[in-house]
Amino acid sequence: MIAVTIGDANGVGPELMLKAWGEGLFGADTVAVGDLAALKRAREALSLSIDFTPVADAAARPRAGTLAVLDLGLLSPADIHPGRLSMESGRAAIAYVERATRLALDGVIDAMVTLPINKEACGLSQPGFSGHTEFIAELCGTRATTMMLACEKLIVTHVSTHVALRDAIERVRQQRVLQVIELTHSALLRLRPRARIAVAGLNPHAGEHGLFGQEDAREIQPAVQAARTRGIDAHGPIAADTVFYQAVENRRYDAVVCMYHDQGHIPMKTLDFDGGVNVTLGLPIIRTSVDHGTAFDIAYQGIARTRSLHAAYRMAQLLAAGR
DSSP, X not given: OEEEEOOOTTSSHHHHHHHHHHTTOOOTTEEEEEOHHHHHHHHHHHTOOOOEEEOSSTTOOOOTTXXXXXXXXXXXXXXXXXXXXXXXXXXXXXXXXXXXXXXXHTTSSSEEEEOOOOHHHHHHHXXXXXXXXXXXXXXXXXXXXXXXXXXXXXXXXXXXXXXXXXXXXXXOOHHXXXXXXXXXXXXXXXXXXXXXXXXXXSSGGGGTTTTTOSHIIIIIHHHHHHHHHTTOEEEEEEOHHHHHHHHHTSOOOSEEEESSHHHHHHHHHHHHTTTOEEEEETOSSOEEEESSOOOGGGTTTTOOOOHHHHHHHHHHHHHHHTO
C-alpha cells in the first residue's frame, strides 16, 4: 500500500492527484491522505468524473473504480482558496504528512509519496518549519538523512538543503560529507548496476589547492579518502563547474554529492524540471516526492503536469519492492 499526501489544498497537489488517477497511475493499493473537500473542489474545477471511497483505515480497499481517500476532515469547502497563501491549508498539509509518516512507521503502508506543500504557509502555524525532509526526519527520530534528487540523466544528493548559504558553508564538515557519501552509495546499490560517486567541491576549482578556500582540502578530500577505504567508489572533490558534465555527458559517475541546495538543484531542474523525483535517504521508511512546488499561480486550472508525480510514485514502488 502506498499513501499519497495531497499537499497544500490551495496548490496543484489535489488536481495532480486526480489527473494522475485518471491517467491510470494509481490502483487499489493507493490511498490519498488529505481532505476530501479539497479533492472534490479540484474535481469540480477540472470537470472530472472521479468517484471517491472515504476510508477510516489506510489499508482498506476502495470500491472498484474509485479513489480511496483517508479524509482528515481538517478543511471545509470555505477554507479552500486556490492560489492563496493560507495558515489553515499550511496546518492541514503538515497534518497530512504526519499521518502518512506515522502510518509508514507503523507498517500500515509500504511507502509514502508527498505532493507539494508551501513552507511559508506551514510556517504560519508552525514557526521554524523548513520543509518536508526535515519534518519527516524529526518524526522518524532520524538525524542522518539527505535529500536525493533523481531523473534518468542525473542523481544528486546534498550535504545541506534548506539553510542560508552562509550556514551551508559551515555545514561542510568531514563527518557530514562522509555520511552523505555513504547514504548515496547505499541508495545507488538499489537503483543502478554501479555506484560511482563524484563529490563536488565547495569553492571555485575545488579550492585550487587552498587558493580559494580551505574547505575542499580540509573537509571534503579526507571524507572522500575515508569513503574509499570503506570500499566506496568515490572521487573528489571535483570542481562543480565540470562535475555535472562528466556525470551526464561522459557518464563517468552515477551520482554527484553536492555541498548545498542550489549546487544540486540547478543542474537537476535544468536537465529535467518536470521529471525529477525527491527521495529522502536515511529514513526507516520510504518517502518520495515530486520535485516542484505548489505552483499557486496555476492551481486548479488543469494545466499542472503530472510527470514528476508519475516518477515519484514509480520510484516509491521500486524502493518498496527492493526493501
